[in-house]
Amino acid sequence: MVWAKLPDDSGETLALERHGTGFRLYVSPQESRAERYALKALVARWMPRSRTAKCLRWKLPNRQLELMRSTEHAKAFYAGLQVCAMPWLCPVCSAKIAERRKAELQAAMATAKARGWQVLLLTLTVPHGMGDDLNVMLDQMRQAWRYCSTSRAGKAMRKAIGLMGTVRALEVTYGQNGFHPHFHVLLFLDKSKTPHEVAQSFAPIWQRACLKAGLERPSDEHGCRVDDGSRAADYVAKGGLDSHWGFEDEVTKGHSKKGRRGSLTPFDFLRAYRETGDDKFRRLFLVYADAFSGQRQLYWSNGLKALLAVEDLTDEEVATQEDDADIVLAQLTSDDWKAVVDTHSEAALLNVAETHPDALEAFLDGVRAIARACRGSGTRRRLAFPLRLAGEREG
Ligand SMILES: [Zn+2]
Structure with a gap:
């Protein structure tokens, strides 16, 4: 962490941390976790029948609910609860999945590099406008991508640039022209090509593919862009550029309303709703959720994981992974x-477990007393817990 003075002579300083090749405002892991839980509570309220509504709330059948601490990271977590493993919908699971995906990609890129390969970052966009049907558009984009890999021209181009495999990330932002879904693709090449050469080869094929799939022709300027290896590494380190397969990327204190270039990410809809209560953001999130929950977030081309010796784990496996060496701090009853x-104390209890484990019992006593008081007064889920953390608000 570093401290930076504001350039306005106010003498105010900001805490910053390294982020990719740049810096961002420092947010403690506890703060960002509290925010993730609060945002998840919104999704649960808006989508009561989704798996996310049960995630980290409902107990697993026949299992003791335990408060644990990881011996490796000293982080507290719950065992014995259902998890949704839905990266598009769940701010808590998405962070866990993104962390793992990032590690996998970094390992794969290191292996590729050791082999003398090159990794470039390709960004593909399509023309879009307000009122586009997201479901149709996503379908067309997938078709267009398939054409890039399976058409005769696509295969010839892949051979010419020495493309050994790809990892395709689907991301989406929302701006003046509505939803903007796009692909960021890591290209693994066994030939040495400049980003310019690769863009020259890819652009005409992407344009043709989009037309074939029923989309408008992507512009020469923005449709296809290729960045070099350092940008590719930066992209992976941040866990995504615009959107949230790296949820961590988006967590910034109060500065979160606008993403890059003034556009919003889907989890920004949740933040904006918490800040303004404007129903528009709820509606936008639900449109997004409907279109994206069935989509693959990261897609490795066939055989690439095997080529680069990356273990093949599903989102479910990642989200439910536990370490045998973890310590049980407390067992929780159903009533607890x-x-x-x-009382919306899930994140606060984890914080106490990490920072003041000796105060766990006292904290739980407080939680029980408040829950009783809420129930007695018929204001269940209304009263705010006094030990609530900075930045947390009524869910
Ligand atoms: Zn979840």
């Missing part, structure tokens, strides 16, 4: 857990 959920 109900009190924790009713």
Whole structure:
């Protein structure tokens, strides 16, 4: 962490941390976790039948609910709860999945480099406008991508640039022209090509593919862009550029309303709703959720994981992974857990477990007392817990 003075002579300083090749405002892991839980509570409220509504709230059948601490990271977490493993919908699971995907990609890129390969970052966009049907558009984009790999011209181009495999990330932002879904693709090449050469080869094929799939012709200027290896590494380190397969990327104190170039990410809809209460953001999130929840977020081309010796784990496996060496800090009864959920204290309890484990019992006593008081007064889920953390708000 570094401290930076504001350039306006106010004497105010900001805490910054390294982020890719640049810096961002420092947010403590506890703060960003509290925010993720608060945002998840919104999704649960808006989509009560989704798996995310049960995620980290409902107990797993026949399992003891336990508060644990990882011996490796000293982080507290819950065992014995259902998890949704839905990267598009769940701010908590998405962070966990993104962390793992980032490590996989970094390992794959290191292996590629050791082999003398090159990794470039390709960004593909399509023309879009307000009122586009997102479901149709995503379908067409997938078709266009398939054409790039399976058409005769596509295969010839792949051979010419020495393309050994790709990892395709789907991302989406929302701006003046509505939803803007786009692909960021890591290109693994066994030939030495400049980004310019690769863009020259890829652009005409992407344009033709889009037309074939029923999309408008991507512009020469923005349709296809290729960046060099350092940008590719930066992209992976940040866990995504615009969107949230790296949820961490988006967590910034109060500065979160606008993403890059003034556009919003889907999790920004949740933040904006918390800040303004404007129903527009709820509606936008639901449109997004409907279109994206069935989509693959990261797609490795066939055989690439095997080529680069990357273990093949599903989102579910990643989201439910536990370490045998972890320590049980406390066992929670069903009543305890109900009190924790009713008072929105899930993240606060984890913080206490990490920072003041000796105060766990006292904290739980407080949670139980408040839950009882809420129930007695008929204001269940209304009262705010006094030990709530900075930045947290009523869910
Ligand atoms: Zn989840």
